Amino acid sequence: MAIILPSLPFEKNALEPYISSLTLEYHYGKHHNTYVVNTNNLIKETELDTLSLEEIILLTANDSTKTSLFNNAAQVWNHTFYWNSLKPNGGGLPTGEIAKKIDTDFGSYDNFAKELKESALGQFGSGWAWLVLKNGKLSISKTSNADTPIAHGVKPILCIDVWEHAYYLDYKNARADYADAVIKNLLNWEFANRNLEG
Incomplete structure (x- = not known):
């Protein structure tokens, strides 16, 4: 079967001003x-x-x-x-089951957000920062280049792309500002809840 480019789940300007x-x-x-x-x-x-x-x-x-x-x-x-x-008007405090699970597994939303940002910044070169479910517990991980949790039997819940092409036009070399913007304003908690249930 041919692999297709799926449609974006939002309009191309819908994530502005955080992603142009x-x-x-x-x-x-x-x-x-x-x-x-x-x-x-x-x-x-x-x-x-x-x-x-x-x-x-x-x-x-x-x-x-x-x-x-x-x-x-x-x-x-x-x-x-x-x-x-990602979603327009996303980010902020999670809701639903993912909120409870984050509190249980990270101690607080603030701890989660701090760890996710540190993972995004700590990935040397190109790669990804992930919120994953492993052995029934949420954790943060990172992968280099194209590597993906599904190749290791780990269930992804959310991710942030930290390849330079994800942010350089908008943030230049300020990966921290990009990670902050995504976490605070764009994370799709409904998608996270669906992944947690599925």
């Missing part, structure tokens, strides 16, 4: 789309071209002969998850 429509033109329209095109080219006329994106990721995660395919497929998946981790 110009950033989304490049980040979604160029970077994310290129990963989709590359993945389709790499699976074309192979035994993988009938598989789902998740199946491709799991089959290629530890295969050094398929690193390029893993990188592109995982980036398609990671970016789609990232867009859904």
Whole structure:
């Protein structure tokens, strides 16, 4: 089956002033789309071209002969998850089950927000900061480049993209300001609750 570029769950200007429509033109329209095109080219006329994106990721995660395919497929998946981790007028205090779980597993929302920001800043070079559910407990993790929690049997709940193309047009080298903006104003708690339940 062909891997498709999913529609954004919001308009390209909907995250302003925190993430500009110009950033989304490049980040979604160029970077994310290129990963989709590359993945389709790499699976074309192979035994993988009938598989789902998740199946491709799991089959290629530890295969050094398929690193390029893993990188592109995982980036398609990671970016789609990232867009859904954001919403206009999001952020702030969580609600629902995720709020209770954050209090239980981190002690407080402030502790959670501090750890997520530290993970985003502590990721050297390109990568991702994640809120994940592992062994029934929420925790913060980070992955380099295209790596993704699903390749390790870990359930992602929310993420922040910390590749430079996610923020450089808007924030230059101020990754901390970008991470703050996402956490305080854009995190999609409804998406987090759905992931916690699913």
